[in-house]
Amino acid sequence: MGQVIVGIDIGTSKVCTLIGQVVRDNHIEILGEGIEFCNGVKKGVIVDIESTANSIRSSVRQAGMAAGLSVASAYVNIPPVNVSIINRKNLISISGRDHEITVRDKERVLYEAVDIEIPEDRQIIDIIPIQYIVDGCDGIVDPVGMVGTNLEVEVDVITGKTTSVQNILKSMERAGLRVDGLVLEPLASGEAVLTADEKEMGVILIDIGGGVTDVSFFKHGRLMFCQSIPVGGDHITNDIAVGLRIPFNEADKLKKQYELALTSLIKNDQEIVVSEISESGKKKVKISEFVEIVEARVHEIFAISHRMLTDANISGNDYAGVVLSGAGICYVDGGSQLAEEVFKIPVRVANCRHIGISKIECATAAGILKYVAANIKEGNAECEVKSIKPVKTVKPTFGERFAARFVNILKKIF
Ligand SMILES: Nc1ncnc2c1ncn2[C@@H]1O[C@H](COP(=O)(O)OP(=O)(O)OP(=O)(O)O)[C@@H](O)[C@H]1O
Ligand SMILES: [Mg+2]
CATH class of the missing domain: 3.30.420.40 (ATPase, nucleotide binding domain)
Structure with a gap:
């Protein structure tokens, strides 16, 4: 087993x-x-x-x-x-008689690399060795057993609150x-939704959950940037509830029943009966009335994501595509079209069958x-x-x- x-x-x-x-x-x-x-x-x-x-x-x-x-x-x-990625490098000399790099050398170069001052309210949550470099030869995954006089490591140190x-x-x-x-x-x-090629070429991953949207940028196989926007699928529900003056539960039901984020995809814009805010009465609304609300919020989430990346000096030339994940966006039709409108590059939605x-x-x-x-x-x-x-x-x-x-x-x- x-x-x-x-x-x-x-x-x-x-x-x-x-x-x-x-x-x-x-x-x-x-x-x-x-x-x-x-x-x-x-x-x-x-x-x-x-x-x-x-x-x-x-x-x-x-x-x-x-x-x-x-x-x-x-x-x-x-x-x-509140997560930061700090890129660090460290170099040590290999002093043994035959200059063979040992497990101890590997540990030492790594420990010295991550021995950094971090503010009191933060702590290291992960370290990701990117590559080892032996006498200038880079891209080495595991240097143990190799012969050299200088061992260098490049590492990403991830800190959080x-x-x-x-x-x-x-x-x-x-x-x-x-x-x-x-x-x-x-x-x-x-790891779950991106391919190795996407991560190598450059890709933006936008995960729209219930309360937050995580925006990440991968390139050269590494996570280069990640940040959260405090807006997610629950805000879409809230917008529908406020916009149509209907209870939150009713808005959630509508959102999950129609699963639409683009008015142009509505086939038959009929009137539907919904509960009023007091829940005692009923009223009629057109499907397009609530899909417009979803569309505006989803468009805004993509626009904020795009702006955040631009502010971090990550431009459209740095990535080849956008991948959408999270239940807040993956179930709704039209999400990828809206993202394509904002990012102006191909967008795909994560497919859970591929992940198993x-x-x-x-x-x-x-x-x-x-x-x-x-x-x-x-x-x-x-x-x-x-x-x-x-x-x-x-x-x-x-x-x-x-x-x-x-x-x-x-x-x-x-
Ligand atoms: N069929 C559906 N159609 C539209 N939205 C849906 C559907 N099913 C779930 N959602 C929405 O997806 C959101 C939850 O997504 P997810 O499960 O990815 O969030 P989470 O991981 O719990 O939260 P977060 O990542 O924000 O901490 C909720 O807003 C929910 O209303
Ligand atoms: Mg989530």
Whole structure:
């Protein structure tokens, strides 16, 4: 049995847990899935630990029941709110008699590279070695065993707000689970929905969730930029409710029933009967009346995303396409046309069948599994799970290596 990895996506609308097993070539077979409504997260940030913990507990229980496993530890996403990517380089001399690079040399060059001053309210959440350079020869993935006099490393250090990290750890602890590592959400989503070619050539990933839209830019196989906009699918619902003066639930029902973001796609603009704000009366509205509202908000989200990228000096020449993800946009027709209007380049919508999941809501959790399987050293990635019946340990206990401050870094390096 391959190693079992558990990924939990704590989102504004829901908590999604996936239990996967690495079968071959980092291919993951999903053993269990659990989705639970979440009320404790606002705009991607945990605001109610108890409520978030309840959602985590329930979603993990559902996934565990499906897989026949009880889960004790998992990897969790961290949203790109207040996250920074710091690119660092470090060079050391190789002093051994035969100048052969050892594991210790690799550890030392990395540790010195990430030994940086960071503000007190921030902490390192991940480090991503980009490349090693031995005597000027670059693009080396693993320098151990090579011969050289100078070893250089280029690394991306990802830092986040300590309070955000601590609230994730606390919610997991309250749910009775240990954290094996944190995975930055765009890295997870990118792993799930983008191709290696897209990431190499340059691509923008726009993930519209319930409370936030994450905008990320990948190029040369790396995450170069990510930022969150505090607007998501729930704001579309709110706009419909306010614009038509109807209850929020009714607006949500309309949005999910018609799944349209472009008035030009309406085939038959008939009148439909909706509840009034008081819920006591009914009134008629045209389909185009509410689709116009959706269209305006979705267009605005893309316009803000585009402006944010331009402000960060990322222009249309830097990327070859845009990929849309997140349940806030993937279900609605017309989303890609609106994005194409704003970005003026080809846009595609993430396809959950290609990822091997049943719902796009699970894309981030699926990405966590893929990211962990691809980036954490062989045998080190597995989570602690036990077979529910018969009682037998399926995986050896793991998790003691978890260090609250550096989370999964130790696992990646050693
Ligand atoms: N069929 C549908 N049509 C339109 N919108 C939908 C549909 N199903 C879900 N949504 C919307 O998708 C949004 C939730 O998306 P998603 O599950 O990706 O968010 P999340 O990951 O929980 O939140 P976030 O990423 O913002 O923290 C909600 O606004 C919901 O109303
Ligand atoms: Mg999300």
